[in-house]
Amino acid sequence: MTIPAEYQRASVEFEKFMVDARDLAGLATTNMAYNMVVGVLHVFRRRLSVQKALRFAGVLPAVLRAIFVSDWDTEQPRLAFGDLASMTGEVKQLRQAHNFSPDTAIHDVALALRRHVDPQELERVLASLPPEAQAYWRV
Numbered sequence: 001m002t003i004p005a006e007y008q009r010a011s012v013e014f015e016k017f018m019v020d021a022r023d024l025a026g027l028a029t030t031n032m033a034y035n036m037v038v039g040v041l042h043v044f045r046r047r048l049s050v051q052k053a054l055r056f057a058g059v060l061p062a063v064l065r066a067i068f069v070s071d072w073d074t075e076q077p078r079l080a081f082g083d084l085a086s087m088t089g090e091v092k093q094l095r096q097a098h099n100f101s102p103d104t105a106i107h108d109v110a111l112a113l114r115r116h117v118d119p120q121e122l123e124r125v126l127a128s129l130p131p132e133a134q135a136y137w138r139v
Contacts, residue, residue: 006062013116014063020112025102036101039091040109041068044136046079052129059121064113081132110137 006013018030018037027033045053045068057068081087084106092101102108114122114137126134 010062013061017061017064017112017116020115021109024108024111025105027100027102032100035095035099036091036105037064037109038067038070039094039099039101040106042071042094043087043090043106044133045069045072046076047081047136048129048133049078050074052133055125055128056133059117059125060113061116064116081130081136087136106136107139111139113137114139 015030018033021037022028022030022033025033025036027036041064044056048056053068057065060068085103088101088103088105091105092099122137126137
């Protein structure tokens with residue numbers, strides 16, 4: 001069996017995603033966008049059960065999937081979804097000295113994500129999640 005294209009092209013596809021995230025957020029480099037992307041993914045993950053989070057991870061491209069599950073303490077209590085401003089503040093807490101996330105970080109990453117996943121699969125998975133989880137990725 002050959003290596004699936006998803007894995008053969010993972011780095012190329014991740015770079016394309018990062019360029020979109022960088023540009024949508026108005027950041028200068030993909031390095032600056034990295035903490036924003038990690039923060040947005042992890043803030044979302046903290047609010048889902050392990051089962052629901054893994055269902056969501058299944059629609060992500062390979063590298064984003066790896067980032068989504070990285071450093072995950074599945075024993076931590078789940079947090080409730082809050083208002084956009086408080087969750088954006090949480091995104092900005094990740095590695096503060098190197099975090100350039102704008103106030104539009106969640107929206108920017110959501111828009112970039114939608115450009116790089118199967119839209120029907122994303123909507124199918126989001127439909128199985130609570131309304132607040134669906135709203136998190138709404139653009």
